[in-house]
Amino acid sequence: MRLQYPSNIKIVSIPCTGKVDLIHLLRSFEKGADGVYxxxxxxxxxxxxxxxxxxxxxxxxxxxxxDRVGIGGERVKMYNLSSSEAPRFVQFANEMTEKIREMGPxxxxxxxxxKAA
Numbered sequence: 001m002r003l004q005y006p007s008n009i010k011i012v013s014i015p016c017t018g019k020v021d022l023i024h025l026l027r028s029f030e031k032g033a034d035g036v037y038x039x040x041x042x043x044x045x046x047x048x049x050x051x052x053x054x055x056x057x058x059x060x061x062x063x064x065x066x067d068r069v070g071i072g073g074e075r076v077k078m079y080n081l082s083s084s085e086a087p088r089f090v091q092f093a094n095e096m097t098e099k100i101r102e103m104g105p106x107x108x109x110x111x112x113x114x115k116a117a
Contacts, residue, residue, distance in 0.1 A: 003086050005093035017041075017078075018051025025062040025076055032109040035075045035100035036062075039089065042080050052080060071107055075100065 014020065017040035028036045038059055040052035056078045063073030079092045 003090045005090045006097040009093055009097065016046065016048045016051035017055035018046070018048055018053075020055045020058060022058045022061050022065075025058065026065065029066065029071060029075070029106055029108055032106060032112070034103075034106045034109070035077075035096055037077045037079060037092065037096045039079050039081060039092065042082055045082075072103060075103065075106070 017038050020038055025036055025038075038055055040046070040055050043052060043056075046052045059076055059078040062076045065073075066075060067073035077096060081088045081092070
């Protein structure tokens with residue numbers, strides 16, 4: 001079975017979501033991403049024990065910062081799923097893509113395009 005997800009999604013694989021740092025999330029927006037979501041293993045099932053819990057905390061920090069600077073914290077989200085749940089991955093991808101489409105482009109990207117023009 002070959003599942004389709006939106007083609008505008010860039011997947012970055014890492015050994016554990018615990019390696020996702022706050023600066024990685026924020027830099028994504030600085031570089032023009034309209035949204036970022038982190039997919040981690042189910043809570044309590046991290047083979048590195050608390051990696052996904054650390055990632056969730058960092059995503060929450062990013063949400064708070066993005067809200068304070070006017071970009072919108074809802075542009076970054078954390079999901080948990082098992083590696084055997086490909087249909088849920090597609091569901092999350094479609095859900096996040098639709099949410100970002102409704103919010104429109106990243107305000108930083110818009111400002112940079114105006115500056116370049």
